[in-house]
Amino acid sequence: xxxxxxxxxxxxxxxxxxxxxxxxxxxxxxxxxxxxxxxxxxxxxxxxxxxxxxxxxxxxxxxxxxxxxxxxxxxxxxxxxxxxxxxxxxxxxxxxxxxxxxxxxxxxxxxxxxxxxxxxxxxxxxxxxxxxxxxxxxxxxxxxxxxxxxxxxxxxxxxxxxxxxxxxxxxxxxxxxxxxxxxxxxxxxxxxxxxxxxxxxxxxxxxxxxxxxxxxxxxxxxxxxxxxxxxxxxxxxxxxxxxxxxxxxxxxxxxxxxxxxxxxxxxxxxxxxxxxxxxxxxxxxxxxxxxxxxxxxxxxxxxxxxxxxxxxxxxxxxxxxxxxxxxxxxxxxxxxxxxxxxxxxxxxxxxxxxxxxxxxxxxxxxxxxxxxxxxxxxxxxxxxxxxxxxxxxxxxxxxxxxxxxxxxxxxxxxx
Numbered sequence: 001x002x003x004x005x006x007x008x009x010x011x012x013x014x015x016x017x018x019x020x021x022x023x024x025x026x027x028x029x030x031x032x033x034x035x036x037x038x039x040x041x042x043x044x045x046x047x048x049x050x051x052x053x054x055x056x057x058x059x060x061x062x063x064x065x066x067x068x069x070x071x072x073x074x075x076x077x078x079x080x081x082x083x084x085x086x087x088x089x090x091x092x093x094x095x096x097x098x099x100x101x102x103x104x105x106x107x108x109x110x111x112x113x114x115x116x117x118x119x120x121x122x123x124x125x126x127x128x129x130x131x132x133x134x135x136x137x138x139x140x141x142x143x144x145x146x147x148x149x150x151x152x153x154x155x156x157x158x159x160x161x162x163x164x165x166x167x168x169x170x171x172x173x174x175x176x177x178x179x180x181x182x183x184x185x186x187x188x189x190x191x192x193x194x195x196x197x198x199x200x201x202x203x204x205x206x207x208x209x210x211x212x213x214x215x216x217x218x219x220x221x222x223x224x225x226x227x228x229x230x231x232x233x234x235x236x237x238x239x240x241x242x243x244x245x246x247x248x249x250x251x252x253x254x255x256x257x258x259x260x261x262x263x264x265x266x267x268x269x270x271x272x273x274x275x276x277x278x279x280x281x282x283x284x285x286x287x288x289x290x291x292x293x294x295x296x297x298x299x300x301x302x303x304x305x306x307x308x309x310x311x312x313x314x315x316x317x318x319x320x321x322x323x324x325x326x327x328x329x330x331x332x333x334x335x336x337x338x339x340x341x342x343x344x345x346x347x348x349x350x351x352x353x354x355x356x357x358x359x360x361x362x363x364x365x366x367x368x369x370x371x372x373x374x375x376x377x378x379x380x381x382x383x384x385x386x387x388x389x390x391x392x393x394x395x396x397x398x399x400x401x402x403x404x405x406x407x408x409x410x411x412x413x414x415x
Contacts, residue, residue, distance in 0.1 A: 002342075003302075003340055003341065006263065006413060010413075013259050014256040015346070015348050015409070016255075018251050019049065020404055021053040023246030024053035028057045032061065036112030036113035036114065038116055039062075039114070039115050040055075040066070041066050041116070041118070043102075043118070043120070043123040044068075044069065045121055045122035045126075045351075046069075046121070047120060047123075048075055049075075051078055051081060051118060054116060065081040066101055067084065068086055068095075068098045068123075070351070071088070073401045075403075082101065089143070089354075090140055090144070091125055091143070096129055103166070107174075114179050115175045115179070117171075117182040118183050119182060119183070119200070123200070124156070125143075128160075128167070131164065131232075134163045138225070139160075139163065142160075142220065146220070152310070153310060154195050159211055159215070161199065161234055162234065163226060167198035168194070168206075169199060169203050169234055169238055172235070172241050173235060175201075175240065176240050180241040180242070181242055182242065186247065186406060189272070192205075204235060207233070211231075249308035253272050253307070253409065260413075264301055265302045266303045268306065274410065275310065277312055278327040279327065279329075281307075282331035282333075285307075285331050286412075289331075289343065290335075290338065293338055296415075304412065306411050307410045308408065309410070310323070311408070316382060317385060319384040322353020323345075324353075324410075328344070328360030329377065331362055332366035333381065335362065340364075344360070344361040344362075345360060345409075347359055348402060348407060353387075356398060356400075360386070360395050362393070373392040
């Protein structure tokens, strides 16, 4: 197996370790209390698999339910549950329609009833119903401005929740007096429950002052009506919710470290909270790899550097790609003509940005292959066109939707 094939194999096995089925079934090993109905609401990129696992565990205990997931992530019917596919990351009307249906299912519940709320990454866009007076165009414009200027997920969600009728703890308020049992697959660094899917069933720790600071930091151009909504405070206490985290990026990284160690690598976990610009992250990993190559004669085993996290991309061009692909292309520029080296940046959900690729796996020959097609890899990086660059070098990693979402896995492997 080549070093590149090893990187791909390790990445896929690590993602397998954070698939939601086992975690959800373990979370539901404790019986649901109460003599009333159980209503299942699942949101996010992993919603279908989480809901399917819950259905297998609870069966007829579930009175009704609604699953809202990303396009292409449904795998078919689940009993009598209503399944909706919706747009991500930019909102469409069907997202709002699906959310309205979920809200209708939790109306009129009593304190004897339970809402089983299954949450995974991507829920911020998929589960949304703006406050009265806020249009779909308002939400899309604000989100696009935040994405374009490189705001991180916590900043994006701080603003999203303030113009939403379901985020920032407001969904739990709608469910009251019913109990909400929330099972969460974390895609937010540090597992901040008020940030995962914008915290629909968790007290919000951010404030109106935080929202105003983000608007000023990035110079956002928002209409006065939206600015007024940002000044409305979110719930700070919820008495009807119990929450359990079932998976996160540290689990993903540890699985990769263990897999590499079993293959004889000296595997070094650098961080599980990597936050930086994608291109900068790729350049740093390339520098680590070059140093390891320089000291290759001093080592008796292959070495690997591992990180988990969520980088950001500042849009400067009109190309196609995602943060993992951009990181991989930047790393490839620093790995030119090095032998026995591979770099992988992979989104655990299998979809990196608005593309069909999970990320990229590059080596010392990547840049040469891109140039052999008459393309300029540095220019494509500058134009945010990593997808077409890596497609030309045959270095895209395409897994299809994985059914989970716990941030990104980044690795540099050196023979």
